[in-house]
Amino acid sequence: MRRIIGVYLSSAKRLFDQVLFCLLNFGHAVLIGPHNPEWLFCLLDMYEVLADLMPDLDALFPQEAESLIRIEFHELVLELGESIRFICFFKMKSTAESMEMKSGAQVDPNPSCALSLTSILEAALDKKSSLYRDSSLKHIFLMNNIHYMVEKIKKSKICPYFGDDWIRKHIVMFRQHAVYYQRATWSSLLTFLRYDGITRKATLKTRCQEFNAAFEDLYKSQTRWVVPDPQLREDVTIVSSKTVIQVYRNFVCMIISSIGKKHIKYTEQELGMYVMDLLEGSSKLLSHSWKRRHGWLQMLTIS
Structure with a gap:
C-alpha cells in the first residue's frame, strides 16, 4: 500500500508540475507577442485569473525549496500588469498625440486614449465578423463581444473615461445585433x-x-x-x-x-x-x- 501511494503521489506531483510549467510557458509566450490594443481584454482576463489564484499558489507552495514556482508566477502577474499599462497608456497616448497633430487642438490623453482603444477594438471586431458567412452567426459574434466589452468597462476603473453616453451607445449596439440575429x-x-x-x-x-x-x-x-x-x-x-x-x-x-x-x-x-x-x-x-x-x-x- 505504501508503495502504491508513493507511486501515485509521485505521478500526480509530476503531472501537476507539468500543468504549472505549461501555464507559465503560455503566459510568457503571450507576453513575448506584439502588444496590440485588441489584445487588451485577453490580457486583462489572464491578469485577473492569475491574480485571484496567487493566494492559493502561495498556500500550495509554502516551502522555501518550492518558492521558485511562486516567484515565477508573481513575476508573470507583474509582467502582465506592465503589458496592460503599456497598451493603455503608451500606445493609446501615441494615438491621442496623432489625433492632436491632425486636428490642431489639444486632446486630453486619458479619455481620448480610452476611446481610441475601443475604436481599434471595434474595427478589429468588424473585420473578424466579415469572415463569417452565416449572417446569424456574424451578429451573435458581434453581440457577444460588444456586450463583453461593455460589461468589462462598466466594472473597471477606467469606466469614468468612457462616460455614460459611451455605455448607453454600446448597449444599444449589442441589442441591435440581437435584433439583426432574430431577423437573419x-x-x-x-x-x-x-x-x-x-x-x-x-x-x-x-x-x-x-x-x-x-x-x-x-x-x-x-x-x-x-x-x-x-x-x-x-x-x-x-x-x-x-x-x-x-x-x-x-x-x-x-x-x-x-x-x-x-x-x-x-x-x-x-x-x-x-x-x-x-x-x-x-x-x-x-x-x-x-x-x-x-x-x-x-x-x-x-x-
Missing part, C-alpha cells in the same frame, strides 16, 4: 408558415415538412453556438421563442382542420422548449424525439 435567423424560416385560406392541402403538407426540416437544421447548428453570458442568452432565446410560437400557433390553428394532426410534428410547447435550447454551446438533434413520441401514440391507439 427566423425571417426565412417563418415564410413556410404562411396561409392565405385558399392554399391546397398538398401545399400545406409540404410547407409543414419544409418548416420541420429547416427548424431541425437550425436547431442542430445553433445549439452548438454559444452566448456565454446567461442573462443575455436568456433574453435572446425568450424573444426568439415568442417570435416563433406566435406565428406557429396561428398557422397550426388555421390548417389543422384541413390537413389533420398527424402532419403537425411539434406542439407549440415543444417548439418553445427547443428554441430555449439554442446558443448553449452543445450540438443536439431533434428528429428522434418526434419518432419516439409518435411511436408511443401509435402503441396507445393500437391498444
Whole structure:
C-alpha cells in the first residue's frame, strides 16, 4: 500500500508540475507577442485569473525549496500588469498625440486614449465578423463581444473615461445585433408558415415538412453556438421563442382542420422548449424525439 501511494503521489506531483510549467510557458509566450490594443481584454482576463489564484499558489507552495514556482508566477502577474499599462497608456497616448497633430487642438490623453482603444477594438471586431458567412452567426459574434466589452468597462476603473453616453451607445449596439440575429435567423424560416385560406392541402403538407426540416437544421447548428453570458442568452432565446410560437400557433390553428394532426410534428410547447435550447454551446438533434413520441401514440391507439 505504501508503495502504491508513493507511486501515485509521485505521478500526480509530476503531472501537476507539468500543468504549472505549461501555464507559465503560455503566459510568457503571450507576453513575448506584439502588444496590440485588441489584445487588451485577453490580457486583462489572464491578469485577473492569475491574480485571484496567487493566494492559493502561495498556500500550495509554502516551502522555501518550492518558492521558485511562486516567484515565477508573481513575476508573470507583474509582467502582465506592465503589458496592460503599456497598451493603455503608451500606445493609446501615441494615438491621442496623432489625433492632436491632425486636428490642431489639444486632446486630453486619458479619455481620448480610452476611446481610441475601443475604436481599434471595434474595427478589429468588424473585420473578424466579415469572415463569417452565416449572417446569424456574424451578429451573435458581434453581440457577444460588444456586450463583453461593455460589461468589462462598466466594472473597471477606467469606466469614468468612457462616460455614460459611451455605455448607453454600446448597449444599444449589442441589442441591435440581437435584433439583426432574430431577423437573419427566423425571417426565412417563418415564410413556410404562411396561409392565405385558399392554399391546397398538398401545399400545406409540404410547407409543414419544409418548416420541420429547416427548424431541425437550425436547431442542430445553433445549439452548438454559444452566448456565454446567461442573462443575455436568456433574453435572446425568450424573444426568439415568442417570435416563433406566435406565428406557429396561428398557422397550426388555421390548417389543422384541413390537413389533420398527424402532419403537425411539434406542439407549440415543444417548439418553445427547443428554441430555449439554442446558443448553449452543445450540438443536439431533434428528429428522434418526434419518432419516439409518435411511436408511443401509435402503441396507445393500437391498444
